Structures are given as structure tokens and as C-alpha cells.
Amino acid sequence: MAEWICRTLRDGGLEGEHAPALTINDTITCPLGSFVFDHFLSQLSSFIFCQKSQSNGIVLVALSRSPLYYEQLLKSKGFDLVTSSTWFKILDCYTDPLGWRSKLVESGSIRNLSSGSSLAVNICKNVKDLDELLSSILELGRELSGGGKGRFTVAIDSVSALLRHTSVSSVASLVSNLRSHDQVSSLFWLLHLDMHETRGTAALEYMSSMKATIEPMVQSVDGPRGNSENLSLMEQNLRRGKFCVRVKRRNGRVRMMFEEFYVEKSGIKFTPLSSENEMTAQSLVPKVQFNLELSEKERNDRAKVVLPFEHQGNGKTIQIYDGRKSLNDGKAETQPTSVQKVDSNRGEIIYFRDSDDEMPDSDEDPDDDLDI
């Protein structure tokens, strides 16, 4: 399913539609979001490099990891760094997000500002001004797409870092501006769910079209307590996890997909889910009071109930216990019926005949008594 997402991001959005936007969510229990982000970044890079995708390049907004890290990532995936500037540009918001280092350079305390990376980077000095950030992203994108015609993908290393500096509404407005921009083909970002209030995460989910959540394989019961089983569970959660995706489709339905993944030295491996999980479809639909389906136990009980007919169909005429006969008279007779009754201790139908004297199917018409 990660493949599916990569392909969706690669294919981008149609003319006049909002660009597809993926949010990668993780939490402290399984903090592997950055690995998944790197995986998507490298996959998209290979698509773009082979010119198989709608977009001509990637603009990466690096907030939580330095451009040097990305340089090493690209090198490890086998991309040539020299030519990468034609399709890969970084907006460096990591080195000096609030402009303090440049102030220090001005005052002479430190010598230079470079990040040490050989990649083409633009340094952003004021992360708080999201309008400026937006225009820098678009400018870089224009350089990539050859001024006008082509489209580009935007990757935001961590929206959590952006939310630290600015308000939810300005980040949401940045994302929506990017999505609705003609030249942006697709967009994806990383978000650490437990670092923000529900409002912030709900707003970003609202703005996205695909939501990928990283969950631990096994939830640990006690939380961060340090007993031995918990520690081994926590260790496991640092290497593998469950990858759950919810995709908003155009027809208004939501597609859900699940996979497992393992983090290894070379990268991430995605495998289909080993255990089936229950879908609670019944929660969507209102409950009905009828139950026309019987469980096994209920079926057995139903078979055991003695019906109040005189002929039970097994060759014997059985007299049903008639409440009106006195016990002395009917003791001998009621013996067999009481035996019959004991069998069916779960279901009983007690039948009192309306009139003992009347023969069934008598010729009299009871309506003859009426006088109209």
C-alpha cells in the first residue's frame, strides 16, 4: 500500500483539482515517521529522476533535519549530487530558523553560516512568516519547473516544527495555498501527533487527502513503565510497526489499507498485514431491534421447545398438562406429561385449553347465539 501511495503522489492531481496531500502521522510509542518520510522522499526522487512522474522536481522544506542529512540520504540511494540541483531543491529552515545565527554573524561572534552541504540550498531566516515561506517555496519550484509550465512536489520535513513557531490557522492556510496552486503536483509532510493539541492535528487531517498513521504492532499496556516485557516491546516498536492509511476518494468514500513495516539498515520494507483485523462496519449503521439470525445455542434451544399441539408428530398422542384437572385425578395421566416437561427445561410453552368440555370441530356455530 505504500507503493500505492507513492504512485498516487507521483501521478499528482488533475487540472483544476487540489493536489493530493499525504500526512504521515506518528507518535512516541512508535516514532518511525521520519523513516517513512525518507522512504517516500527517495521513492519519489527515483520516479522524478527517471522522469516517470507528473512533477519535474521536489522542493523540500527542511525543518527538523539538516540539509547534510538529505545529502547523505540521496548519496546512499545512489543519486548523483552534482546534477541533483536540477530536480531537488532544499529550503533550509533548520540552520537558522529564527535568524539568530545571522545576527551573531553580523556581530562577529561566529564566522560563517553554511550548513556544510553541497546541495543547492536556500536558507530561510524567518520561519514565523509563513507568507514569505510560501513565496520562497514557490520561487524554488519555479526554478525547478523551468519557469512556468512544469509542476513540482513539495515535501515538508516536519509540520510539527512549523506548528511550534506559528499558529494552526497560518499553517493550514499555507497547506491549502500549496494544494490549490496550479504548479504543485503533490504534497506530503510529517506530523508527530502527540506533540499537538487535537485541534491542530484535526486541522491538518482536514487539509490532507491521504492520512498514513504509524502505530505500534502491539500496544503496551502499562505505558512507559520499565519492566522487562515492556522494554522488549518498546524496543520492537523502534524497529517495526503497523502502517495504516486512510484515503479520501473522489466519490466520497474512504479507502483503508493496512500493512506492516520493518526498519532495516538499508531502509524500510513493507509487507502485507499478517493478522486480520476486525472492521467494525456495524458501528456506522443504526441498530435494528429485530434479530432474525439465531446463534447455534439459540437454534438448539428452539429445537428443544415442546410445542403445545396434541400430536407431536412422533406417533404418540400426548396429553398436554391441563391446569384444570385436579392433581389427584390426573396423577397417573400427568406423569408422562410431566416427564415430557422435565426434558425441556429451557423452553416451555404452557397451554391451557379454552374449554375442556367442548370437542374440537363441533358442529355448533357459536355465532348462532347472536341476536341482531
Added chain:
Amino acid sequence: MAANKPRTTSFSRNFSAASSTAPQAPGLKHGPNGTMFLSSGIPDLDKILGGGFALGSLVMVMEDPEAPHHMLLLRNFMSQGLVHHQPLIYASSAKDPRGFLGTLPNPMVPKDDKSRVHETEQEKGLRIAWQYKKYFGEHNSESQRDGKSEYCSDFDLRKPLERHFFSGQRIDCVSLKESADLATFQENCSSFLSQTPRDTGNIAGGRIAIQSLCSPQCEFSNKDWEMLSFVRSLKSLVRLSNAVAVITFAPSLVSTAFSKRLQHLADTLVSVKAIPDEDKELAKLLTGYQDMVGLLSVHKVARINTQVPAILEATTFSMKLQKRRSLILECLNQAPVDGSNGTSYASSGSCSGSSKTGGALDF
């Protein structure tokens, strides 16, 4: 008939002038308790709500962030207003709200309707008892009126609204993106509503459509009290001036307390929900799952001038796009499940079948 039969009681029906004449505008119709209705644009929804949206009511639609169904409701609502020449004001958080007007659907051409009737009779796999067939025929013939004077048009979602509906109309589009607060928009609304005539002789019925009020791009989205007081003042404005306001908002974007407050402010409250795609459980549970796009639940129906609540037979309906063209709402046909905490208005299981007229049959 009344002239021939001798009067058996001392009461006689008093046909007052007001109720006997149809309201001047074709887009309005009289309802019970002295209210007037205007159509929501979706025939099934009008039936469910007992006639349509009452003039002077505030309708709130709770969105599901994962599905765009609230847009379908808004589109039909706005198109219906334009078809009936009712003034319209539309607000959203987009930079250019006028663009949304391009997605409004066109009323269906009557030719297409006739073919639909024939197909419904042939397609029905259900064997309907002969005495009920006559009721089906009645339903269909009722809706086959002249397109111009119809109260509620069937909209073809694939065709955009024709240009002539836009001309000569009061259509205002407001963008809420740049506004720091809702004060300017509130003034817009009050000036819009003051221009719709209020005297009973000449009611036109104004429509206000606000899409995604709490959307996070707007600066006022974290000012909960402001949004709440805006909705409250809008409700009072609308009540005074014979208009209907439809506001959509996503409850997950505001805190639960404010979401509840907003829901309580609504006169008519409806929510839309997304359904999972390719879900085998749901396919087993519901018939017609393949055609469904979502679920619509009616939580509250506006009751103006009366204390009697509206009790609906069913509150959850499936939204289907018939031939990808028109939106129909149907009662859910679901396999009975463990009814541990069912409501007393459980959805009617099998009686409505896949009737194209939707809703419940009147016997």
C-alpha cells in the same frame, strides 16, 4: 362535492384567501402552522423534512472531514435558489468563491425523467402486490409537472447550471479567507437580508449558504465564541426576514463543547458521513452498497410555531447517485443485527425496497 352533500356537522371548512391561493413565487409552498417552505433542491430530503426548509430557519450540516458530501447538499440548495430566482449569498474560505458557482448542477431535462419512470417499473426485481402499484404510479405522475413551476427540481449533477439562471440575480459571493473576524461578513448578511422583502404579499425567500464555517485556514477559526455569536445573530436575522441559511461545519475542528453549542443553535440539523470503500462487511450488511456514496442522518427538524416535535420514521439515509446524475436518499435496507440498543425509530428494514421515490410509502 361539498355543494351536493348535505352538511352533517355544524363545522364547515373555511377556505381562507391565504391558503387557497398559491404563493406568488413557485419556489415557496405553504406548510403547517403558518410556515412556508422552500425547497432544499433534493426531492427526497424535502419529503423527509416534511416539505423542505422552513422560511426563517437555520440549517446546519455537520461535515465529515473525509468526504465532500456537504458540497452536494450545498450545490443542490444553491441551484434550486437560482432556478427559482431567489436571492443568494454564498461564503466560503476559498480565495475565489465565484468558482464554486461553476459547479452548480442544472435541472434535469423532462425527457430524461420519462425514461427514468419506465426503467423503474422494469428494473424492479421486487414483485409488488397489485394494490400497491397504483400508489407508485401516483408518486411518479405527481413529479412530472412542468419544469418551470416545480417546487423542487431534479438536478443533473453532471451538467453545469445554464448561464441564463445567473443573469439578473442577486448573487453575492464572499470569501472568508482574509477576514480576521466575522464582523464584516455579518454586516454583509444583514444588508443582504434587509433587501429581501418582508411583507407577505411579495415573499421571495432568500438563501444564505456558508461552506465550512470552521475551516482552519481562516484566522477566526480558533475564536470559538465569535463564531458562536455570529451564528446566533445570523439565526435571529434569518428568522425575522423570511430567509433560509445553510451552514456547514466540521465538528472535529472545534472543541466538543462548541460543537454541541453550534448543534443546539440549529433549527434543522443534518450530518453527512463517509463510508468505507470496498468493505465486505458493509456490503453484506447493506443492500445497494455499490451505489452508495455516503450516509445522511437527520438529527433535528425545524418546528416553527409549534411545540409538537417531528418524529421521523428513520433518521439515517443512504446517499446514492442515480446514474451518477441525481442525488437520491434512501432508507437503509440492512440485514437485522443484534438490536441491543436500537432506537424506537429503527430504520424500516425491507418495506421500501429500492424505491426511486425514496422515503416511506404512505398507505
